[in-house]
Amino acid sequence: MSVTTPVIRRLRERAVDDRAALYDLLDEQFVGHAATVADGDPVVVPLLIARDGDTLLLHGSTGAGFVQRARAGGTIAVSVAAVDGLVYARSLFDSSMNYRSAVIYGVPEIVGPDEAGAALDALSERLMPGRVAEVRPSTRKELAATGLLRLPLEHWALKVRAHGASEEEGDGEDRGVWAGVLPLGRSWGVPQTSPLTSAGTPVAPSVLARAAGR
Amino acid sequence: MSVTTPVIRRLRERAVDDRAALYDLLDEQFVGHAATVADGDPVVVPLLIARDGDTLLLHGSTGAGFVQRARAGGTIAVSVAAVDGLVYARSLFDSSMNYRSAVIYGVPEIVGPDEAGAALDALSERLMPGRVAEVRPSTRKELAATGLLRLPLEHWALKVRAHGASEEEGDGEDRGVWAGVLPLGRSWGVPQTSPLTSAGTPVAPSVLARAAGR
Numbered sequence: 001m002s003v004t005t006p007v008i009r010r011l012r013e014r015a016v017d018d019r020a021a022l023y024d025l026l027d028e029q030f031v032g033h034a035a036t037v038a039d040g041d042p043v044v045v046p047l048l049i050a051r052d053g054d055t056l057l058l059h060g061s062t063g064a065g066f067v068q069r070a071r072a073g074g075t076i077a078v079s080v081a082a083v084d085g086l087v088y089a090r091s092l093f094d095s096s097m098n099y100r101s102a103v104i105y106g107v108p109e110i111v112g113p114d115e116a117g118a119a120l121d122a123l124s125e126r127l128m129p130g131r132v133a134e135v136r137p138s139t140r141k142e143l144a145a146t147g148l149l150r151l152p153l154e155h156w157a158l159k160v161r162a163h164g165a166s167e168e169e170g171d172g173e174d175r176g177v178w179a180g181v182l183p184l185g186r187s188w189g190v191p192q193t194s195p196l197t198s199a200g201t202p203v204a205p206s207v208l209a210r211a212a213g214r
Numbered sequence: 215m216s217v218t219t220p221v222i223r224r225l226r227e228r229a230v231d232d233r234a235a236l237y238d239l240l241d242e243q244f245v246g247h248a249a250t251v252a253d254g255d256p257v258v259v260p261l262l263i264a265r266d267g268d269t270l271l272l273h274g275s276t277g278a279g280f281v282q283r284a285r286a287g288g289t290i291a292v293s294v295a296a297v298d299g300l301v302y303a304r305s306l307f308d309s310s311m312n313y314r315s316a317v318i319y320g321v322p323e324i325v326g327p328d329e330a331g332a333a334l335d336a337l338s339e340r341l342m343p344g345r346v347a348e349v350r351p352s353t354r355k356e357l358a359a360t361g362l363l364r365l366p367l368e369h370w371a372l373k374v375r376a377h378g379a380s381e382e383e384g385d386g387e388d389r390g391v392w393a394g395v396l397p398l399g400r401s402w403g404v405p406q407t408s409p410l411t412s413a414g415t416p417v418a419p420s421v422l423a424r425a426a427g428r
Contacts, residue, residue: 092346
């Protein structure tokens with residue numbers, strides 16, 4: 001193996017012990033992939049996620065079976081990732097992605113009926129900031145039908161790659177080939193009004209704020 | 215429970231038996247969340263994914279331990295999801311997301327050294343179309359160090375929600391509250407040239423094509 005370019009290689013990928021960075025990732029992402037074990041086999045389902053203080057709320061109609069298994073106790077693992085860019089190195093081997101990824105481990109608690117209202121509000125505030133104040137309160141029946149789990153943010157691992165292309169010296173790359181990063185982000189589209197909405201009703205302020213990137 | 219609005223409820227969420235829709239999702243997304251079982255506990259890691267014909271290639275330096283476990287055989291489950299929009303209903307309970315999600319189950323094969331070159335090219339073509347032709351060929355040493363898995367696309371489940379806000383009649387929603395969908399997509403940023411690149415080298419055609427959305 002040829003001589004390593006130390007500064008670049010050192011930063012190639014790193015575990016990050018930074019709770020603020022973890023929270024930023026969780027607050028930005030909508031979906032986590034929650035793994036359990038069923039009869040010895042792995043099961044994984046996407047769930048809505050929302051951080052609530054030092055816990056992670058998990059919600060998903062797709063996860064009905066998941067919630068049943070979680071009710072039985074036992075550890076789950078939740079993976080959350082954001083792709084921030086494609087890294088075009090001058091070899092396929094060194095090509096990569098910029099990303100942030102977290103895995104959280106723990107035994108989730110079922111959110112009980114007494115707590116469900118506050119938890120659903122917290123989930124909504126994270127995903128659709130300001131929306132709680134625009135809609136009617138949740139009914140008791142709705143809260144009873146809401147399957148929310150709460151996972152403490154105690155055991156987690158965060159990995160971040162956030163730098164440019166890297167390569168080892170002497171590996172034969174052609175310096176005339178472009179290397180760099182193509183950043184990737186998300187973008188909100190134009191709000192699509194439902195036919196349920198009364199004619200003339202303006203787009204809700206919470207939606208406009210979301211669309212503006214806030 | 216009040217009377218259901220049948221047409222809307224029926225479409226609320228559905229399993230889709232459509233291989234083309236599965237392939238579209240896999241071809242568009244970069245990351246899958248792969249679950250295994252280790253000592254009875256669930257483990258999940260994000261991996262680079264790329265469809266290659268009727269198989270899914272899995273790659274990830276973050277998944278070194280994962281590759282080791284996969285080498286020992288056994289079923290894995292891979293979850294891939296795209297969030298296509300936030301659905302603002304007129305209650306929190308009916309608020310939702312538009313999304314596409316797939317879970318693929320199977321026993322992955324290790325991609326051996328003889329096959330690694332073609333598989334790495336296929337992965338690259340999917341993630342960075344056109345890039346293979348711009349860089350030097352992979353070396354034998356690089357291919358030996360590439361940990362790729364291949365999962366047949368035989369056992370999978372796809373779920374799609376792709377419609378507007380829904381609600382049950384008589385649930386007390388205020389028709390003066392806006393309901394609808396805020397679409398979410400991804401957007402490429404401006405390519406960032408690495409200092410490794412020789413001065414005056416133009417951004418590579420493959421990068422420009424990616425940035426243009428192709």
